[in-house]
Amino acid sequence: MTDAALPEPTLLARSLRVLSGNRTGALGFVLVALIVGSAILAPWIVPYDPAAIMVGPRMAPPSAEHWLGTDNIGRDIFSRVIAGGRIAMLVAAASLSAALTAGLALGLVAGLGPRWLDNLLLLILDALRSFPVIVFGLAVVTILGPSLFTVVLVVTITSVPIYARIVRTQTLALKNAEFILAERAMGVGMPRLLFIHVLPNVLGPLLILASMDVPLVIATEAGLSFLGMGVRPPTPSWGVILNDGYNFIRNSPWPVIGGSVPIILVTLGFTFMGEALRDIFDPKLRKGG
């Protein structure tokens, strides 16, 4: 249809429209806002010091003083969950931004560089990707010792190949696009070609993917911490909370619920948000466009 010449609604208007027709998308945004907000404000909104023991009775069920009850040594589970969210978001933000940056750089070099370099990079990336994440993580932990930094490192290294591959594929497709040839024929310099013409067209899909990857990263962090290979107790990670509660699940289910429900909410939130972002940013996929 020839509605091509009609003015396009602004990004905000488009976002609102997509979200108004997409309940799960709106729910995703709300969940993400809550989780990210509580992570940022954690030090000020926790009712108790998350590491302090015996702030209440042991193994107490939820009450007005302790919204999610207390654990086996009397720590406030709600405070620990909020503080754990901060750790989870920190790991996600640090490792994903590192992975995105490295993935972009490697992908662009592979896509635009000479053939031999492309082949070499592909070989390395595929080799990296062939390790199972947890096994690779265990190996790194054995060498470096368990810590927050180790978790970030493991997640970064295992995510880079995925992003780099996507950037490479997109770049290769763009390389022969007529508008890139047109820019080259006008004598555009490499930096401008890269940052003005290639990058913005690669970034969109990448950010959407990264949003959908947040739960994966958090699950990896929780998994490693649960195994005792990640964040060290008493620092409250969701994996640590789960591990602590798991030993006493017969006495009280609340620590396990407190550790697992946020992981479920994060997964739903970021996945729904990622899908909504795709609808907002990629007009071609929108129905009836």
Add this chain to the structure above:
Amino acid sequence: MATHATATATEEPLVAVEGLSVDFDTPRGTIQALRDIDLTVPKGKVLGIVGESGCGKSTLAYSLIGLLAENARVAGGAIRMGEHDLARLGAAGWRDLRGTRVAMIFQDPMTALNPVTTIGQQMLDIQYRDRISRSEKRARAVEFLEQVQIPDAASKLDAYPHQLSGGMRQRVCIAMALLTQPDLLIADEPTTALDATLEMQIVALLRELQQKFGCSVVFVSHHLGTVAELCDDVAVMYAGEVVERGSARSLFHDPQHPYTQALLDCDPARIKIATRTLPTIPGTLPDLRQPPRGCAFRARCPHAWGRCEREHPPLYPGAAGQRVRCHLSDPAEDAA
């Protein structure tokens, strides 16, 4: 049916489109893509549908085979083919008609063929209804590839689509469409993606096969030259309406609607004396979310006057037996 009085239409037509309207629901509003289309596809004839992008010619073609986009909706009218109303046919009804009575060829033969399956396999698959042996199906596939003049047809059965040239792929698509011996073949810009000399080959082939198989063809194109080569009847579309229809001869030799005249004037092939100032049609298509009340072409028409704004023109009978949606062709205007 009031508008059914073309001079030649004594025989029952294969397809009669009666007052068809199709809307598209988009985030920016409802687009009235087709409005009140009246057309007949005569048996054993080629009907050309011409117009520029956005005129609705492809929408019309797709509605004839029930492949409209998800956001499209038939807002009124009917498409009669025998006892069926194609405009109201359900999924099950279409499964029985498509590939038996109605078939289609598309603009891009590469996307119309399955890239990971051989030509032969695809040609066997579409004969799934026929209770004949595999080797008989194979023989028929070869026979039809020969019909579309593919050299060394038997060996092409094992080829994948990407191993053939664009022209060859379109021939394969035509062979597959004809394999089911349809009554109606819909061709949506089938030569647009091809080079000029191949375009003429395909047009000549379509003409020959149409006469051999006796099917009706609806040929959608923006290329006036190929339409004149191939079609018996022509309908000119503008902004979702048929503005003029009639025999190819009447349309190309004696166009009545100002849009048809302007379109023919713009074809550089008709301008025999070299010129550096080519004719154009100034202005743009009306917004089809709110089609103008009077004549849709009014804003771009050199002859428009007050009546064109007030009154939507019906299809008047034209001088050479065609039907024209223009008040200039109203017999009452002549009398006045």
Add this chain to the structure above:
Amino acid sequence: MSLLEVADLRIRYARQGRLRATLRREPHDFEAVSGVSFQIDAGQTLGLVGESGSGKSTIARTLIGLKKPTSGSIRFEGQEISAASNREWSRLRRQMSMMWQDPVGSLSPRLTVGSLVTEPLRIHGRKGDRAEAERLLGLVGLPAEFISRYPHQLSGGQARRVGVARALALDPKLLIADEPTAGLDMSVQGEVLNLLNDVQKRTRVAVLVITHNLNLVRHVTDRMAIMYLGRFVEEGPTARIFEHARHPYTEALLSANPEPDPDARGDRVTLAGEVPSPVNRPSGCDFHPRCPWARPDCSVRVPERYPEGGRSHRCLFPL
């Protein structure tokens, strides 16, 4: 001295790696353009006509410096540019520009029309402000409000105008137009061609039009060359070629762009077969397997270029 002088230009493309080619005993490359010569003067328009695979777009990409020629000479204002350095190219690119085939696809999708039209200025170190953008849009008949639009919001004709504005931004001496009417409706094609003609009248820019559409060539070019498998099969003043084509391929192309007339059916020359691959050229005359007038000699003897008072052709038995 002409503005652009091309002599015996040859351009080869690699098909596969050398190692693989040797193992398969196949050639590793093929000649997409084999020995083409032409020149264009300021204010003149030359049409390069051919079907896909004829090598016409390869010539365009070589002239604009995106592909290196294998041999032959390209002189621009008397200076040899076939082996120009990057520095020289940055100067040359101010003087030649190109209109690409796909009106919308040749515009960077995340840039506004305003930055698209002024980009050539900024690349070459001149200021590209809003006033410049408005001036350039005015040049191609687009209102200033288009400055903030994005390519996907433009119709084909509007995008094409933006392309023309970009190509003219630096006042080039040579404009290469690759299928300037591709993807445009008939009623809009005239607008774009008239615009190009106006600009040429005003600025005396030399134009190279690359197209498969002979009807277009008739109205916008002074001279034309018809390409088949990387060679000019006929070349000369446009009017004289339309009057009397000497090469059968030209004749076939002329009748493949017919005047829409249902009564003229059947008097067309319809060519059999398809363009052969340049990897396996036919013996003798390139065109003989498809030529309706081919004689036994044609499969043996390679026709040379036969000059004929201001025009030339490559046919042993011209029409």
